[in-house]
Amino acid sequence: MQVSTKDFQLLIILVTLIFLIAPLFLVIYINLYNSRKKRHIDEKAVMKEDFEAEILQAQMEIREQTMQTIGSDLHDNIGQLLSLTNLTLKSVELNDRDKSQQKIDTAIGLTSRSIQELRSLGKLFQGEQLISKGLSIAINHELEWLNRLEKYQINYNNDVAGNLQLSADKELILFRLFQETLNNIIKHAEATSISVFLDYAADNLTLTIEDNGVGFNTTVVQKASAGMGLQNIHKRANLIGGEATIDSRSGLGTIVQIKVPY
Amino acid sequence: MNAYLSINILVELICFIIACICLSGDKSTTWKSWIVYLLITCTTEITGKILRHAHDTHLNEFIYNIYILFEAGFTTALLSKILCPYTNAKPVIYGGLSLLILLYIIEIVQHGVYVFNNMTTTVMSVLFVLYGLYYYYLLLKDERYIKLKRHAPFWWVTGIVFFYFGSTVSNLIFSIIVVEDNSDTFRYNIYLSLNILLYSFLSYSFLCRYLQRTSSS
Numbered sequence: 001m002q003v004s005t006k007d008f009q010l011l012i013i014l015v016t017l018i019f020l021i022a023p024l025f026l027v028i029y030i031n032l033y034n035s036r037k038k039r040h041i042d043e044k045a046v047m048k049e050d051f052e053a054e055i056l057q058a059q060m061e062i063r064e065q066t067m068q069t070i071g072s073d074l075h076d077n078i079g080q081l082l083s084l085t086n087l088t089l090k091s092v093e094l095n096d097r098d099k100s101q102q103k104i105d106t107a108i109g110l111t112s113r114s115i116q117e118l119r120s121l122g123k124l125f126q127g128e129q130l131i132s133k134g135l136s137i138a139i140n141h142e143l144e145w146l147n148r149l150e151k152y153q154i155n156y157n158n159d160v161a162g163n164l165q166l167s168a169d170k171e172l173i174l175f176r177l178f179q180e181t182l183n184n185i186i187k188h189a190e191a192t193s194i195s196v197f198l199d200y201a202a203d204n205l206t207l208t209i210e211d212n213g214v215g216f217n218t219t220v221v222q223k224a225s226a227g228m229g230l231q232n233i234h235k236r237a238n239l240i241g242g243e244a245t246i247d248s249r250s251g252l253g254t255i256v257q258i259k260v261p262y
Numbered sequence: 263m264n265a266y267l268s269i270n271i272l273v274e275l276i277c278f279i280i281a282c283i284c285l286s287g288d289k290s291t292t293w294k295s296w297i298v299y300l301l302i303t304c305t306t307e308i309t310g311k312i313l314r315h316a317h318d319t320h321l322n323e324f325i326y327n328i329y330i331l332f333e334a335g336f337t338t339a340l341l342s343k344i345l346c347p348y349t350n351a352k353p354v355i356y357g358g359l360s361l362l363i364l365l366y367i368i369e370i371v372q373h374g375v376y377v378f379n380n381m382t383t384t385v386m387s388v389l390f391v392l393y394g395l396y397y398y399y400l401l402l403k404d405e406r407y408i409k410l411k412r413h414a415p416f417w418w419v420t421g422i423v424f425f426y427f428g429s430t431v432s433n434l435i436f437s438i439i440v441v442e443d444n445s446d447t448f449r450y451n452i453y454l455s456l457n458i459l460l461y462s463f464l465s466y467s468f469l470c471r472y473l474q475r476t477s478s479s
Binding site: 009024026033 | 395401402410420423427430432436448452456
């Protein structure tokens with residue numbers, strides 16, 4: 001092929017320039033992509049900080065609520081029981097042996113109830129120690145304690161093979177949600193049977209708590225509740241990336257299901 | 263310029279001096295070895311210039327044929343070192359090097375040592391461009407953020423990609439098109455521009471390397 005020198009030179013310059021523009025754009029693109037990578041890393045760091053702050057806030061709220069529960073239980077429940085024990089023992093007349101025996105028996109019964117209430121309060125403090133052994137063991141421990149009361153027929157079905165490890169913060173929040181639901185059943189449900197299912201499928205850990213108690217209208221209760229309650233169960237489940245569903249009808253018991261991605 | 267110097271040689275000498283200043287204290291032997299390579303480059307260019315002046319083209323081409331071996335060896339070694347943190351590049355690098363050696367031997371057998379190995383040079387350029395693009399791909403794939411402004415391997419690879427990308431095109435066009443007159447001067451000017459580009463990037467990368475070393479110590 002014979003080409004004139006001028007055309008040839010122009011062609012070479014053009015082609016070389018075009019071939020140099022290609023890597024130039026590539027270098028510019030890599031620079032832009034790298035800047036985006038930095039922005040993404042910064043955003044991730046901010047999100048992580050926010051998440052940690054929210055977890056901390058939730059933990060503080062849980063602690064505050066625990067303290068309130070302890071305070072009100074000590075004042076309204078254990079305090080009353082001990083006052084009643086005090087009054088009963090004061091009213092013992094040693095001359096009347098039969099009546100005295102009856103009152104001492106009543107006082108013994110009240111003291112036993114106080115001890116039981118104190119033990120149940122003590123459980124609230126144990127959460128963090130229990131969860132260090134794993135969620136499944138902590139739930140089992142809690143249910144064993146409830147079983148000793150002989151008030152409920154307990155059914156625990158654990159389908160999780162081995163010991164799955166969520167982050168410690170997430171596990172604690174999930175366990176507190178479980179405790180919260182269990183306390184609600186004890187206080188309000190008037191149930192005779194409690195069933196707990198722990199299941200792991202499709203990268204989701206599902207905790208289901210069922211009771212055969214009186215149930216309630218979820219819409220009415222959700223609107224009425226303030227602070228801790230059903231709304232907080234939803235909020236905390238969302239905080240650990242999961243979701244909570246509460247299914248209840250008057251007279252038909254309640255099903256609380258918390259699903260957390262693993 | 264006189265018989266021993268040209269703009270091209272001057273640019274290479276400047277880059278060699280910068281390499282001496284910036285890389286003499288470098289912990290990496292591969293980076294440091296580029297001082298030796300640039301010395302070989304300058305020596306080859308000066309010798310080539312003298313031989314050209316004496317109209318001894320055969321010896322000139324023989325010298326550049328030897329230089330190809332150094333060029334392939336030193337560039338491959340540093341590319342391997344740069345790719346190493348991202349992937350196991352040894353199979354690709356050794357594969358490429360084996361191909362170059364094979365081509366080199368074939369060309370020597372075909373036309374002897376006194377004719378420049380064009381095919382080897384063209385394939386080598388293509389290989390280096392591919393390695394460079396592979397490095398860019400690994401860099402994009404990597405999740406870590408790197409300050410590219412002061413990242414020596416990035417600028418070194420950029421210099422290599424620009425130079426070999428441009429020279430491959432010129433090599434190919436010059437090999438298929440026949441020009442009657444003053445093509446040598448024009449060809450020289452194209453290579454000179456590409457060389458200035460290459461040695462600017464290389465010098466900057468050596469400077470980045472130096473700054474990285476001094477700021478971390």
